Amino acid sequence: MSTETNPTPTIGRIVHYKLSGHDVSMINLESRQSYGGQGVVRSPVELGETYPAIVVRTFEGAERVVNLQVFLDGNHSYWATSRSEGPDHGQWSWPPRR
Template identity: 80%
Template structure:
C-alpha cells in the first residue's frame, strides 16, 4: 500500500469532520472549563485523558496552510472544546482523517 502524495491528500474544508487527539494542555483546559457553568446548567461529560480521540468539526481554515485549522471537538457530554491552530498528524494535539472502512 502506498502513502498518498501531498497532491492527493485532501485539504480540510469548513464543516469537515476529522479525529482529534487530546494533548495534556487540552485536558487541563477542558477540566478547567468543567468547573464553570454551561448556559445555567452544569457541564455533564465523561472524563477525558491524554491521548483520547474525539470527532471534531473544522470551523476555520487558514490561507497559505494546507493543514492548520481551528476545530470544535465534540466531547462525550453536553460540551465541546475549541482547539485552535492545530495541524494534521499522529501526535497529541493534532488531527487526522477518520479511517475509511
C-alpha cells in the same frame, strides 16, 4: 494540493482529534464553570484520547492548520485552535476509511 487519500481540509469536514495534556487541563477547567445555570455533564477525558471534531476555520497559506470544535462525550465541546495534521497529541487526522 490534495489527493483522494490526503484531501485539503475545508470548513464543515469531520476529522479525528487526539487530546494533548494542555487540552485535558483546559477541558477540565472549563467544565468547572456553569453556562447559563446549566452545568457541564460529560465523561472524563484523558491524554491521547481521540474525539470527532469539525473544521470551523482554515488558514490561507497553511492548508493543514485548522481551528476545530471537538465533540466530547457529553454536553460540552472544546475549541482547539491552530492545530496541525499529524499522529501526535494535539493534532488532527482524517478518519480511517472502511
